[in-house]
Amino acid sequence: MPRGCSTTHTEPGGTGAQYEAFGTLSYERRRPAITQPAVTTSAHDELDRQIGTLVRLGYPAVAGASEDDFTARLEPLRAAAAALGDLPAAAPGHAPLVLVLTREVVDPQRTVPMLRLARGGRPGVVDPNHGEAGLSPYTPIEQVRLPKPHAYLLLDVDRGEEFRGVPPEEALPVILGRGRTPLTVEEGIAVVTHTPELLEKNRCFMLSGSRRGDRRVPAMWISERAPKLGWCWDGNPHSWLGVASAGARVA
Numbered sequence: 001m002p003r004g005c006s007t008t009h010t011e012p013g014g015t016g017a018q019y020e021a022f023g024t025l026s027y028e029r030r031r032p033a034i035t036q037p038a039v040t041t042s043a044h045d046e047l048d049r050q051i052g053t054l055v056r057l058g059y060p061a062v063a064g065a066s067e068d069d070f071t072a073r074l075e076p077l078r079a080a081a082a083a084l085g086d087l088p089a090a091a092p093g094h095a096p097l098v099l100v101l102t103r104e105v106v107d108p109q110r111t112v113p114m115l116r117l118a119r120g121g122r123p124g125v126v127d128p129n130h131g132e133a134g135l136s137p138y139t140p141i142e143q144v145r146l147p148k149p150h151a152y153l154l155l156d157v158d159r160g161e162e163f164r165g166v167p168p169e170e171a172l173p174v175i176l177g178r179g180r181t182p183l184t185v186e187e188g189i190a191v192v193t194h195t196p197e198l199l200e201k202n203r204c205f206m207l208s209g210s211r212r213g214d215r216r217v218p219a220m221w222i223s224e225r226a227p228k229l230g231w232c233w234d235g236n237p238h239s240w241l242g243v244a245s246a247g248a249r250v251a
Helices: 043-057 069-074 077-084 109-115 166-175 185-194
Strands: 094-101 150-160 205-208 214-225 226-231 241-243 248-250
Touching: 043 069, 043 077, 043 185, 069 248, 077 094, 077 150, 094 185, 109 185, 109 248, 166 241, 166 248, 185 226
Parallel strands: 205 241
Antiparallel strands: 094 150, 150 248, 205 214, 214 226
């Protein structure tokens, strides 16, 4: 069991990036590099895609609503998305926009099993070491201000791999000092729901925006080829866990 975590994970440590070396071109002058234009999409279209994902996964039933009522509840976000215009192209480890539903709409304990890895079919798991109360004791920390509506847009998400090997209690002041915000449990679930490619081997992340009154920090990682929502101690660093953050929340 990794020291200071809620359960054993299956992330092998120390996998270095490998690069393929290409031979020197035999021309006197090298061919100029061909750059492809960055692919962008509108925030409105991305919101549509993410609403479609939630409907496909069965979120309306979990919310106790019909599909029409569920999508109507999210309609006010279209104005916020339209105001954002085109989104920047997503860089590795980043997502420009993520649709978040709070626990007033859907119970996170029920949405974690809907998670899948980008290249996997096993359902997500809530670590039993959270205790009998599961995820219900976790609430946003004092520095996190959520929008009033029960659904909102999370902008400029970074999984925070620069903080791998840094205790979350040391990473949090740095994130806040940059004017950014740590992610909550519900936001972490939303990130993996809509952009599962952000959860990768050795590039998982803590959700320091939610706490339960002790030193446990919820975290999203991979175990047995499936997403797992566990926890680690605030003072313990882990080489495979960063601290996720976002630039803003809008509704």
